[in-house]
Amino acid sequence: MPKIEILDQQTIDKIAAGEVIERPSSVVKELVENAIDAKASAITVEIKEGGISFIRITDNGCGMEAEQVPLAFLRHSTSKIRNVEDLLTVSSLGFRGEALSSIAAVAQVELITKTVSDFSGVRYVIEGGKEKSSEEIGAPEGTTFLVRNLFYNTPARKKFLKTPQTEAGYIGDLVERLALSHPEISFKLIVNNQPKLHTSGNSNLKEVIYHIYGRDIAANLIEVQGENECFSIQGFIGKPLISRGNRNFENYFINGRYIKSGLIAKCIEEGYKSFVMQHKYPFTVLHISINGSLLDVNVHPTKMELRFSNGEEIYQFLTQLIREAINRNELVYQVSLEREQEEKARHKQEKKERMGSGRKAPEPFEAKRLQAVKQSIRKDSPYEPKYEKPAADFPQTEPVSQTEPALQEPSGQMAPELAAEEIMFGPSPHKTAAQPKPPAETKKQPPKLLEEASRKAHKIIGQLFDTYWLVEFDSQLYIIDQHAAHEKVLYERTLAALKQKEFTSQVIYPPILLTLNMQEESLLKKYMPYFQKLGYEIEHFGGKEYSVTAVPGNLFGLNGQELVIEILDSLADFHGRETPQMITEKIASMSCKAAVKGNQSISRPEVEALIGELLTLENPYHCPHGRPTIISMTKYELEKKFKRVL
Ligand SMILES: Nc1ncnc2c1ncn2[C@@H]1O[C@H](COP(=O)(O)OP(=O)(O)O)[C@@H](O)[C@H]1O
Ligand SMILES: [Mg+2]
Numbered sequence: 017m018p019k020i021e022i023l024d025q026q027t028i029d030k031i032a033a034g035e036v037i038e039r040p041s042s043v044v045k046e047l048v049e050n051a052i053d054a055k056a057s058a059i060t061v062e063i064k065e066g067g068i069s070f071i072r073i074t075d076n077g078c079g080m081e082a083e084q085v086p087l088a089f090l091r092h093s094t095s096k097i098r099n100v101e102d103l104l105t106v107s108s109l110g111f112r113g114e115a116l117s118s119i120a121a122v123a124q125v126e127l128i129t130k131t132v133s134d135f136s137g138v139r140y141v142i143e144g145g146k147e148k149s150s151e152e153i154g155a156p157e158g159t160t161f162l163v164r165n166l167f168y169n170t171p172a173r174k175k176f177l178k179t180p181q182t183e184a185g186y187i188g189d190l191v192e193r194l195a196l197s198h199p200e201i202s203f204k205l206i207v208n209n210q211p212k213l214h215t216s217g218n219s220n221l222k223e224v225i226y227h228i229y230g231r232d233i234a235a236n237l238i239e240v241q242g243e244n245e246c247f248s249i250q251g252f253i254g255k256p257l258i259s260r261g262n263r264n265f266e267n268y269f270i271n272g273r274y275i276k277s278g279l280i281a282k283c284i285e286e287g288y289k290s291f292v293m294q295h296k297y298p299f300t301v302l303h304i305s306i307n308g309s310l311l312d313v314n315v316h317p318t319k320m321e322l323r324f325s326n327g328e329e330i331y332q333f334l335t336q337l338i339r340e341a342i343n344r345n346e347l348v349y350q351v352s353l354e355r356e357q358e359e360k361a362r363h364k365q366e367k368k369e370r371m372g373s374g375r376k377a378p379e380p381f382e383a384k385r386l387q388a389v390k391q392s393i394r395k396d397s398p399y400e401p402k403y404e405k406p407a408a409d410f411p412q413t414e415p416v417s418q419t420e421p422a423l424q425e426p427s428g429q430m431a432p433e434l435a436a437e438e439i440m441f442g443p444s445p446h447k448t449a450a451q452p453k454p455p456a457e458t459k460k461q462p463p464k465l466l467e468e469a470s471r472k473a474h475k476i477i478g479q480l481f482d483t484y485w486l487v488e489f490d491s492q493l494y495i496i497d498q499h500a501a502h503e504k505v506l507y508e509r510t511l512a513a514l515k516q517k518e519f520t521s522q523v524i525y526p527p528i529l530l531t532l533n534m535q536e537e538s539l540l541k542k543y544m545p546y547f548q549k550l551g552y553e554i555e556h557f558g559g560k561e562y563s564v565t566a567v568p569g570n571l572f573g574l575n576g577q578e579l580v581i582e583i584l585d586s587l588a589d590f591h592g593r594e595t596p597q598m599i600t601e602k603i604a605s606m607s608c609k610a611a612v613k614g615n616q617s618i619s620r621p622e623v624e625a626l627i628g629e630l631l632t633l634e635n636p637y638h639c640p641h642g643r644p645t646i647i648s649m650t651k652y653e654l655e656k657k658f659k660r661v662l
Contacts, residue, residue, distance in 0.1 A: 026121065026145045029091060030170055033118035035317040039177055040067025040166055041186040042318070043123070046115035047161050048194050051075035052272070053096065053108040054159065057217060058202040061191055065208075066183030068166055068174075076158040079131040082138040085150070089142055091117040106308060109273055112317065121145045122173065123166045129159040144169045188212060189264075192228045196301050197269040199224045225252060225301055233258055233299060240302070240341045244333060246326060247306040253284075253338060254299030255345065256291040256638070265299040270306060273313070275322050280304070283331050287338025290635050293642030300338075306330075343634065463490050465646070466631035476623060485623050491651040498618065498626070500639040505629045506608040507640040510568065514550065514600065520569030521551035528564040528580075529557065536584045537562075543587055546599050547580075550607065554580070568607055582606065605640035 023031075037043060044061055051059045054077025064070035080088060087093050094113030097106055119125060120142045130137030137155030141148040167174035177183060184207050195203040195215045202217030215224050226234035237252040254265070268280050280302075288298045312323040324330055463470050470489060477486040479498075487494040513520075532540060537560065540547075547554060551568035564580060583606045590599070618626070630636040630645070639645055655661045 029117055029121035029145050032091065032114065033121040034170075034173065036114050036118040037122060037166075038318075039186065040071060040183050041190045043067065043071055043119055043163050043166060044073065044187050045190055045194075045318075046110070046119065047071075047073040047163075048191070049109035050115065051077055051159065052194075052198060052201065053110055054078045056158065056201060058204070059194075060204040060206065061187070062206040063184060063187055063208075066177075066180030067163075067187050068177060068180060068183060069164060071163040071166075072160065073163075074158065074160045076156075079134075079137070079157050079159055080129045081131055081134060082150075082152070085127065085129065085138055085140045086147065089116045089120050089145075089147075093117070106313065107271065109319070112314075112319075114317065117145070119163060122170050123168065124164040126162040126164075127159065128153060128155050130155040130157055132157050193267060193274045195224055195228065196221070196267055197272055197274050197303075221301065221303075222252060229299075238341045238345055240337055242333070242337045246310060246329065247304060247333070249302055249304050249334060249337060251300065251302040253302070253341060256288065256298070256342065256642075259288075259292040259296040259298050261296065263297045266297060267300060268302040268304060270304050270311070270322055271308070272303075273319065273322075276320055277322060279324060279327050279331065280334070283334035284338060286331075287335045288342065290640065290642065291342055291638055296642065302334075304334075465489050465492075465494055465648075466627070466636050468631065471628070471631075474627065476620060479623075487627075493649045493651075493654070494646055495648070496623075496627070496646050497639075497644070498623070500643055500645040501626055501630055501636075503605075503608045504633065504636065504639045504645050505626060507605055508633050510550070510604045510608060511601070514604070521553060521566040522569045523553075523566045524564070530554075530562045530564065530580055531560050532562060532581070532584070533560070535588060536581060539584045539587050540580075543584075543599060543603070546596070546603055549600065550603055552580075579607065601640075608640065 036046065040063065044063070044067060048059055048061065051073060054075060056075035056077035058076050060072075060074045062070075062072040062074075084095075090113075092113045093116075094111060096102075096108040096111045096113075102111075116125075121144065124143040125141070127140045127142075128137060129140075136152050138150060139153040139155075140150045167177070188205065188207070191203060191205045191213060195201075195213065199215070199221045200217060200219045201215075203213065203215045204211065205213040213228070215227055222234060222237065225237065233254060236255040236258045238255060239251075240253055241250045243249065251268075263281060266281055266284055267274075268277070268284070269275070270277075270280075284298060284300055284302075292298060306324070310325045312325075313319060315321040315323055463473075465474075465487070473489055475488040477488060479485055480495075483498055485496040485498055487496060540554065540562065544554070551566065552564065553566035554562055554564050557563045583603055586602065586606065587599070590602075594602075637645055652661065
């Protein structure tokens with residue numbers, strides 16, 4: 017075995033860099049976070065070849081003093097904390113002092129920076145951890161980092177990079193999240209000389225959301241706001257109808273930091289539970305401020321994880337906040353006949369606009385900077401004013417179309433929060449924090465279909481296709497899916513009975529015989545207590561045979577034979593991390609679904625009773641599987657279809 021020796025500093029740095037800098041987007045993350053910590057109000061990110069060959073980040077923040085620059089590139093050098101106690105109150109995004117040293121260890125870095133009080137700036141070049149040059153230079157206030165040829169000296173790392181397009185995609189996602197996390201900062205992203213994103217920095221979160229996700233999402237947001245002694249939450253959550261197929265749309269920021277947290281994701285999903293279909297995830301942009309002493313931000317070098325000391329409290333609070341916000345809005349699906357196609361076309365157009373094609377590309381900071389440098393040399397009075405927000409470039413000049421029915425709905429529940437001006441120019445979340453608004457309940461809401469007071473005004477028109485009930489109410493046509501509604505009512509009854517422990521079972525004769533395969537048999541054994549709790553009685557009959565002798569009491573019409581096997585099959589998908597409640601709910605919801613299958617025609621009084629029962633439920637608008645129970649169409653939509661209105 018060779019002798020033990022301590023590694024040289026450059027090798028140490030290269031190895032350590034791997035923890036923080038995994039790919040071009042990590043460089044962008046660290047440098048933009050530094051710019052945010054430097055109190056920049058405008059930050060430009062420019063990349064070429066997915067950031068592999070070129071990244072330039074320009075900010076108008078506080079800059080660095082010339083003599084501090086070499087220190088900044090040392091490992092564990094930081095201006096943000098002094099000792100470990102400071103970690104409790106750290107409000108900056110950085111604090112580990114490893115980013116610059118890590119980046120410089122694995123790339124060719126050039127830095128130009130100037131503080132407000134210095135007369136001139138400094139240009140500093142460092143490659144592979146070795147200082148190459150340092151010189152005085154005229155420069156405007158702020159900092160520009162150029163990072164070239166990432167991993168040029170660590171080919172093993174470089175091999176793991178994906179294609180430039182994929183890497184550029186990661187950077188795009190990241191810059192979008194950074195823009196959402198700091199709506200008070202103007203962000204610009206330029207990819208291969210093409211402007212891709214430009215936010216105004218006017219603090220309006222809804223505007224940033226519109227900019228990034230487009231009109232469909234911006235038009236379907238619910239504002240949330242709440243606080244207690246330990247934390248405050250504000251932001252927007254999407255109505256369930258804009259739910260997505262993965263968790264990428266669950267954005268949340270803790271003290272201005274974009275993180276991933278199983279706990280917060282769980283709070284959000286729990287809040288939405290039964291409002292979204294299985295395997296669908298909500299859209300959210302939530303800003304959460306938590307007292308620093310309740311957090312541990314120093315969990316991982318990338319600072320993407322946090323630990324909470326009061327997780328349970330956050331869980332209760334956030335889940336409740338979200339649930340209440342959703343409940344405040346009557347969540348009947350609005351059917352718009354022409355919407356789908358129109359929206360697709362519009363979407364395309366919007367994307368084009370958002371991406372900047374067809375519009376004058378904003379002047380890069382860098383051009384200003386060079387101009388400033390030139391002027392400073394010529395006039396000997398170096399200082400350009402700070403970067404000005406390019407007001408004319410933001411789509412205030414193209415307000416949401418006046419002819420868009422979905423946004424201009426003359427009646428119906430979408431109106432109050434969907435006024436076009438509000439989407440674009442709604443109250444800044446920061447302003448709202450300063451002057452608390454009255455709670456949303458006090459806003460004038462249109463009457464809801466499912467309210468006791470509305471019942472007298474329901475005009476039940478009749479049944480369609482043996483399944484749907486048509487109800488006229490408040491200039492809208494409501495269509496109730498009898499099966500989904502019935503299923504929902506049964507399900508809620510079942511769960512309520514379970515809670516009260518008054519579940520009854522109903523003996524069936526003759527019993528239902530089941531033949532189970534090995535997997536089904538073992539699942540039945542495993543989940544037997546849950547079946548029993550719900551009122552099932554299932555006995556072993558010998559061999560592979562089982563007999564169902566009783567089923568849950570209030571589930572009349574339940575056909576047990578296929579049902580029990582179906583339930584067992586779906587339990588096979590469970591991976592063992594489900595809570596007892598989830599298991600019970602699964603069995604209950606499947607039982608209820610089976611129970612309503614048989615009942616096709618019901619009478620008018622029965623429908624009235626069904627509506628009566630629906631309106632007592634917390635979330636009557638979705639069946640236990642997340643499908644809508646009621647949809648609606650406005651009179652306006654119909655009139656439009658008949659070309660009575662344009
Ligand atoms: N864009 C910037 N503007 C002003 N100062 C900066 C900038 N980037 C880095 N710095 C300075 O360099 C130091 C080291 O940065 P970094 O290695 O990212 O560590 P950290 O952010 O954890 O302090 C920072 O503490 C800060 O003082
Ligand atoms: Mg940093």
